[in-house]
Amino acid sequence: MLSFVSGCIRYRIVALEAFLSSVRRVMESHYSTDTASKRKFVNHLATEWETIARNPLGVIGASPEPWPPGKTNSRNGFDLYKLRFYMPGLRGSARRGRFMYLVHDASCSVFAIWLYTHEEFDRRPPAGDLRDELRRSTEVVLQQLRGHPLELAVPGKDNIVLLLATEDQASLLRARGLTRERGRKKRKPR
């Protein structure tokens, strides 16, 4: 989790009209009949709101979000953040709530811009039974890995490669001490 020291003791939070509209839409879609869950959601969001006001860059569950179309989350002194949390009383992809906000450190301000659930961008596989789909897609990948284990570079760790493998291949590496050393070998102690 990234956290920066800031000169702001407390941030003011400005709710943009687009944010308030998105909150209204989420509540009308999901909590129009379930008052108990609605109360939990309201309290949860209000609590997160206060946490953000104290330290918007260090909220547990929040991380920098790329400012499209680029990869960085900063532009003109504004930092974009996405907070992930569970929506009370909801299931499936609607359970995954997101709260997006901008931090403007120079003015000790936070701008709440959007609240939504993952359901709005659902990419659920069309298969009726996801357990079958999970087994099928695992078999497809394992079949490909049997011939050629897949080496993946790990971002920010130039000296580590993650090898996606079958159980047998992984066991073989484990038997060799979990890692396969490459490059310069360590000198044996005298």
Place this chain on the structure above:
Amino acid sequence: MSSATLALDIGLLRDLEEPSALLRIARDEIPTLASRLELLASIVEENWESLPQPLRDLAVAYAYYDSERYATEPLARLKAAAASVRLLWRGIAYRGEMVRLMTAIVRLNDAIFTALERESPEYREHLATRLEGPFTGEEMTGAQLREWMHKI
């Protein structure tokens, strides 16, 4: 500089969806598995587009199955509840290791859902519209937000 290749049995993604699978992992294997899953999560977070399509399909099925199974399978809920009790006990006994493993699993799931959102043209369009500004609105405290939401 030497480099290391760390192996992850990809079949574990399928097995991890059963809570009972977490009970079968030996204690000394838990930190190893957690670190592999953390590495996989960081790859998904940074390089989702470069992953082969079959692997992305597997990741998506994995993440959605985790989200939905309790809603669709009553028996799975019972099994999960029983496994949870045993997991809780294991969590107490192996507190540090289990917390790290569960955190890694949650991080991987979040990374997959986040990658899917970023891939969506609708998501990018919605976000771009909101980032156009101007950033003017109503200043609120948590208490004021709570009061406003209760009126909806």
